[in-house]
Amino acid sequence: MKRVTNIEERIPALKKRRKRRINRRFYVLLALLLSIALICIYYASDWSSIKQIKWSETDLKSNDYYLEQSALPSYDRIIAVNIKEVERRLLELPTVKEVDVQKHIFKRTVTVDLVEYEPVAYIDSNGLYSLLLENGVELEGSSTEVLRKLPILSNFETEGERKKIAHSLSEVERPIYELISEIIAQEDDPYGRVTFYMDDGNEVRGLLMDFPKKLKHYPNIVAQLSPEQKGVLDIEVGVYFTPYDVKYQQEPIELVSPLEEENGDGTSVLEEPLPPVEEGDATQPASEEEEMFQQEQLEEAPLPTEERPIILDE
Template sequence: MEKGKIVSIEDRIPKLKKLRKRKANRRLILLLSFFFILIACVLYFLSPLSHIKEIKVMGNQYLSSDQIITLSGLTNDTNIWKVNKSEMIKKMIESQKEIESVTISTQFPNSVLITVTEFERIAYLSKNNRFYPIMENGKILTELESGEIPVFAPVLIDFTEGDTLNQLLDELKVLPEEIRNSISEIRKEPTKTDAYHITMFMNDGFEVSATSRTLSKKMIHYPSIVAQLDPNVKGVINLEVGSFFKAYDTPNLTEEINGVDQDENH
């Protein structure tokens, strides 16, 4: 070559050998690394390290964590990588009347989190001295265990499954929770003119006479109603047609209540 340095073949051969050797070494290292990673993965999947170590449950109020875990079928022998792929786990938990939805996620390295959303208990049906929780979706659960007391929801007396119960449940569902929880007891007391007439006993000592057909419309005003009354004078708040108050001590005297819809029932 003109004006260039001439490199002999003898000089180039060692350099080519070193270059080829380095490439071969890199390939060997990559292959060995891949092989060892593959072996490590196989050993991990076959070893107890890939099994569930901890199962956590969140969002449950009515069903216990142990009940939900049992429903899921998950155990410490379950491979954690099979959890997210199994729709059967969700279906088993959601088969319970109390459960609205379920999400299942895995947490590194080997924990599972089950998050449930439960239907709210909006009332308890009293029958034969037993209490049966009623969910917001209208489903009636099995009776409470002996000694378990209904809390944070009204107890329904003399109701049976049917239109009058469904009508009442529809009205209770749309009531604000704080008003619904202020009701202690609801008795079914139909009259000749109103098959949906009810009597409610409130936690604050007042009694309410109403119809379940307009319950949510009238009871939304309950806080403002009792604010107008003397808390030391108990009696019946009538919300059937209009709204007025009749004290127990003076049943012949009535007091009109302001701020409540005065429309007639339809």
């Protein structure tokens, strides 16, 4: 049997339920209006403005330069700062390698952690020096002074050559890299031959394409030489060392002229009397012009070189 409920008994309960529903909607609407009001007050007050921008330490460019390029001054309120846009604009700069931008709303602070490309060398342009970065970009601005301990590049005329040498130098081990004082490219050379002048007094000659791989053996090679012996190290094909006094003939080797060789009895060939010349005999003493010509030939004869192969300790 179904129970019959009087409608008059349910009316108070229905009224209470309806009242609770109306109150809930009212509080939700009130909270929404208050939130909008607080946001408007926040935007209108100084609490929404950027109080401080913190930069990591930079070397190539000033913080003011990066601030201008980042477009951060165009943002009036910290909540409106577009982090991705700021990072994109900074990464487009040739000096910026990495960047990380964070905004702290309650502290009203923007932090920019920026990493620059390392300079690897100076480019010498008729006595004016400009920095070459590890990404192969030549930094704008030249100086007549060298303010950093970096190798000086000469005869690297094209952008491709500079990118290659920059990339290669970034691969050289730091202790060896710090020994390089100057690098000169051979002009109009299709093989890319380069000469390294080292701080320890040696020269190293090799190819641009593979010198980082071969130059890593430099400490082992130098260890096989006496400290007083300086010279030219050729790592283009194999490894050969030639002392300076032989390579540049600073101390010419004394040669014995064939005309001054001694006979078995200790007398010089020139000391022997010339055979008598009879009339009509084809054997005649050399004229003064012929003797001068022979002497010039001896003086112009190349001196012997002493190249020693170097054994690398793998």
